[in-house]
Amino acid sequence: MSPTLTTSSEANGNVSSATARAAASAAASAETAGPQPVTMAKALNTAMLDAMRAEDSVLVFGEDVGMLGGVFRITDGLMKTFGEQRCFDTPLAESGIVGMAVGMAINGMRPVLEMQFDAFAYPAFEQIVSHVAKMHNRTKGRVRLPMVIRVPYAGGIGGVEHHCDSSESYYAHTAGLKVYTPATVADAYRMLREAIDSDDPVMFMEPKKLYWSRDLVDLQALRDEYEGKTGAATEGRAAVARSGTDATLIAYGPSVPTALAAAAAAAEEGRSLEVIDIRTIVPFDDETVAASVRKTGRAVVIAEAHGFASVSSEIVARVQERCFHHLAAPIRRVTGFDVPYPAPKLEHYYLPGVDRILDAVDDLQWEG
Amino acid sequence: MTISANDAVRGKTGQGQPAPEQAEDTYLPGAAAEAVRKFGITAEDYMLPARHQIQMVDQDGNVKQYSDQGAEPGHEYPLPDDEELLAAYEQLVIGRRVNDQNSALVRQGRMAVYPSSHGQEACQVAAALCLADGDWMFPTYRDAVAVMARGVDPIQAMTIFRGDWHSGYDPLRHKVGIQCTPLTTQLLHAVGVAHAAKLRGEDTVVLAMCGDGATSEGDFHEALNFAAVFHLPVIFFVQNNQYAISVPLAHQSVAPSLAHKAVGYGMAGERVDGNDVVALLAVLDRAVKLAREGSGPLLVEAHTYRMQAHTNADDATRYRQDSEVAQWVARDPLSRMRAYLTDRGLLDDGGEARITEKAEAVATQLRSGLGEDVPVDPQDLFKYVFSKPTPQLREQSALLADELARDAASDTEATQ
Numbered sequence: 159m160s161p162t163l164t165t166s167s168e169a170n171g172n173v174s175s176a177t178a179r180a181a182a183s184a185a186a187s188a189e190t191a192g193p194q195p196v197t198m199a200k201a202l203n204t205a206m207l208d209a210m211r212a213e214d215s216v217l218v219f220g221e222d223v224g225m226l227g228g229v230f231r232i233t234d235g236l237m238k239t240f241g242e243q244r245c246f247d248t249p250l251a252e253s254g255i256v257g258m259a260v261g262m263a264i265n266g267m268r269p270v271l272e273m274q275f276d277a278f279a280y281p282a283f284e285q286i287v288s289h290v291a292k293m294h295n296r297t298k299g300r301v302r303l304p305m306v307i308r309v310p311y312a313g314g315i316g317g318v319e320h321h322c323d324s325s326e327s328y329y330a331h332t333a334g335l336k337v338y339t340p341a342t343v344a345d346a347y348r349m350l351r352e353a354i355d356s357d358d359p360v361m362f363m364e365p366k367k368l369y370w371s372r373d374l375v376d377l378q379a380l381r382d383e384y385e386g387k388t389g390a391a392t393e394g395r396a397a398v399a400r401s402g403t404d405a406t407l408i409a410y411g412p413s414v415p416t417a418l419a420a421a422a423a424a425a426e427e428g429r430s431l432e433v434i435d436i437r438t439i440v441p442f443d444d445e446t447v448a449a450s451v452r453k454t455g456r457a458v459v460i461a462e463a464h465g466f467a468s469v470s471s472e473i474v475a476r477v478q479e480r481c482f483h484h485l486a487a488p489i490r491r492v493t494g495f496d497v498p499y500p501a502p503k504l505e506h507y508y509l510p511g512v513d514r515i516l517d518a519v520d521d522l523q524w525e526g
Numbered sequence: 527m528t529i530s531a532n533d534a535v536r537g538k539t540g541q542g543q544p545a546p547e548q549a550e551d552t553y554l555p556g557a558a559a560e561a562v563r564k565f566g567i568t569a570e571d572y573m574l575p576a577r578h579q580i581q582m583v584d585q586d587g588n589v590k591q592y593s594d595q596g597a598e599p600g601h602e603y604p605l606p607d608d609e610e611l612l613a614a615y616e617q618l619v620i621g622r623r624v625n626d627q628n629s630a631l632v633r634q635g636r637m638a639v640y641p642s643s644h645g646q647e648a649c650q651v652a653a654a655l656c657l658a659d660g661d662w663m664f665p666t667y668r669d670a671v672a673v674m675a676r677g678v679d680p681i682q683a684m685t686i687f688r689g690d691w692h693s694g695y696d697p698l699r700h701k702v703g704i705q706c707t708p709l710t711t712q713l714l715h716a717v718g719v720a721h722a723a724k725l726r727g728e729d730t731v732v733l734a735m736c737g738d739g740a741t742s743e744g745d746f747h748e749a750l751n752f753a754a755v756f757h758l759p760v761i762f763f764v765q766n767n768q769y770a771i772s773v774p775l776a777h778q779s780v781a782p783s784l785a786h787k788a789v790g791y792g793m794a795g796e797r798v799d800g801n802d803v804v805a806l807l808a809v810l811d812r813a814v815k816l817a818r819e820g821s822g823p824l825l826v827e828a829h830t831y832r833m834q835a836h837t838n839a840d841d842a843t844r845y846r847q848d849s850e851v852a853q854w855v856a857r858d859p860l861s862r863m864r865a866y867l868t869d870r871g872l873l874d875d876g877g878e879a880r881i882t883e884k885a886e887a888v889a890t891q892l893r894s895g896l897g898e899d900v901p902v903d904p905q906d907l908f909k910y911v912f913s914k915p916t917p918q919l920r921e922q923s924a925l926l927a928d929e930l931a932r933d934a935a936s937d938t939e940a941t942q
């Protein structure tokens with residue numbers, strides 16, 4: 159179903175794509191110069207812009223996402239480009255946002271929602287767990303909910319309480335939700351496009367401390383690759399972010415750059431660490447992870463979230479089940495402590511850092 | 527049909543801030559301004575329910591004097607036509623039969639659970655009959671009769687109550703949401719369906735149902751507010767049957783009535799006798815018409831009574847007196863309609879017999895359909911979690927398949 163939506167300025171015919179084309183060509187001309195330093199924020203914004211241009215049923219809404227462009231500016235310009243009917247602010251009510259999106263998805267739309275912060279998505283938990291995750295199953299596949307719930311998550315930005323939770327485990331634990339979390343600028347673009355095009359609901363966890371990180375990427379090339387289907391899908395495929403031979407660091411989202419920094423430091427000490435970026439927690443890529451650990455024989459799992467009953471514990475369990483006879487040492491974890499996320503003054507003690515990761519690597523029974 | 531962005535996103539007259547030249551006291555949000563124009567009454571008089579509930583036929587089946595029906599300027603309700611009332615009566619009789627048949631099936635252990643709408647059939651029937659084919663309904667667990675009256679096959683409508691794992695009917699085909707248990711969560715889905723339809727320029731109306739106790743939930747508030755702010759054609763239909771399991775309405779709310787809550791959202795509210803199908807149809811038909819014409823959402827509270835326990839698992843004698851229940855027997859929605867239609871010469875013994883026969887046929891269908899064992903496929907566990915099973919689900923499905931194959935093999939060995 160491809161509904162025709164119109165903007166107020168051009169009330170006849172299918173003009174949203176016309177305005178979008180103009181925006182896209184403007185964007186494209188700025189991007190023709192090949193790889194440029196691009197922030198993750200820009201990549202996410204471009205992914206939504208391109209998805210809205212490609213498909214009229216894609217709608218973006220949430221709190222402050224319209225005129226303001228979101229508190230992190232990730233939706234910047236979308237309302238201006240596509241009109242108030244395709245990108246708009248809702249009343250302040252997260253359950254309302256998600257619940258309304260369920261109805262819109264039932265009725266042919268592809269909503270992309272923004273939860274303002276990780277901890278402020280909790281009012282929507284009932285809608286997410288009881289409906290978003292289950293609708294497809296309990297209607298025996300008849301009702302699909304192609305919706306994306308974007309959640310800026312995790313810490314490292316000096317945020318005050320309730321602004322830095324790592325909430326991915328709640329969602330990953332819920333059957334029926336896909337959970338994506340990009341760690342690079344290029345993946346942010348690819349994965350958000352895939353999430354929007356997915357017929358299943360996706361919790362899209364955006365590491366907010368990486369919003370302003372820059373990579374050299376060619377957005378036009380990424381767009382061509384995605385739309386021409388010439389690139390590999392990211393769903394269910396972990397990436398080898400750095401190759402190595404001695405041990406595997408397994409990380410996702412905000413912890414990937416930390417793992418890479420640890421690997422770089424270890425290299426200086428003569429230890430070759432492989433870094434795996436999980437990319438999609440659900441579905442999980444057992445193969446890539448297990449292949450790496452079988453090769454290196456040692457592993458450390460890194461996550462900002464509390465370790466207890468978490469995605470990191472799940473990863474350890476899965477690796478152990480698949481790689482036991484290849485392991486030279488017990489798998490170690492470096493995670494957040496099991497305490498409420500601490501205020502800025504203490505967060506550096508809490509967050510997994512390079513030293514704590516290297517200490518864990520040192521503990522992997524090398525002497526034997 | 528196309529729509530403007532302003533229309534789509536906010537109420538026509540409720541758009542953003544009042545224009546500077548508008549004096550503060552003349553600025554009115556969406557629904558109210560239109561009502562004032564249409565009915566020549568104040569916004570408050572439009573949004574607040576009429577002073578008395580709307581009742582057209584009394585409990586003995588007599589049409590009330592117009593002046594006693596509760597009507598007021600802007601709250602005026604013509605009597606529905608005879609054809610609609612006869613159709614409604616037929617559905618009432620079928621609904622009652624279904625309620626009682628299902629309760630019997632539960633007692634016999636042939637159904638897992640059934641939240642009966644015995645006593646509330648007028649609400650059930652009117653909720654279905656007021657809608658056009660292209661409209662949507664979002665029912666609760668107690669609204670199986672409304673779902674059936676909307677045209678869903680009786681057996682399919684009872685799927686969840688027989689303990690099966692899925693919703694039975696296809697929501698998209700019937701434009702009926704799944705019968706929802708997490709209280710008032712479905713009201714937001716109704717809002718979303720209406721919003722999507724409005725963005726496409728369709729004139730779909732959505733009826734969203736909940737109970738009295740459910741009005742305390744947060745999603746009730748969020749749904750009404752969203753519908754009002756986005757100016758959507760949603761009718762919130764509250765069946766106030768006086769109890770939420772054991773808890774009486776007085777412990778849920780001290781608002782003058784549940785319909786009064788409408789004014790807080792800038793929408794119109796109305797109270798109606800929930801055992802008078804004539805008044806229900808009059809109020810809901812008009813609500814549907816107004817919503818379709820662009821009035822924005824409306825809230826209708828039907829005053830009724832849950833004649834039986836919450837479900838078969840509940841013991842109502844622990845929290846209410848038999849004498850209270852007895853008072854409501856006299857207000858039964860079926861007997862009053864039978865009297866009304868018979869008095870008017872629209873129903874005779876022959877007609878009554880034909881309707882009873884139809885109701886019996888549905889009861890028979892339920893007895894035989896729900897008596898049959900549903901074949902279950904264990905692999906269905908994995909098929910519909912995602913549009914395509916993940917590698918992990920494929921592994922788990924293989925594990926179960928292997929277990930079952932080994933069970934089957936040892937069974938065959940044992941019988942050899």
Ligand SMILES: Cc1ncc(C[n+]2csc(CCOP(=O)(O)OP(=O)(O)O)c2C)c(N)n1
Nearest residue numbers: 668707708709737738739740767769770771
């Ligand atoms: C969110 C939520 N909380 C609690 C329940 C358990 N529960 C099921 S029905 C019910 C009573 C609801 O009463 P009311 O809204 O008046 O509807 P009625 O059952 O009387 O039709 C309760 C508490 C539930 N289904 N959902």
Ligand SMILES: [Mg+2]
Nearest residue numbers: 737738769770
């Ligand atoms: Mg009740």
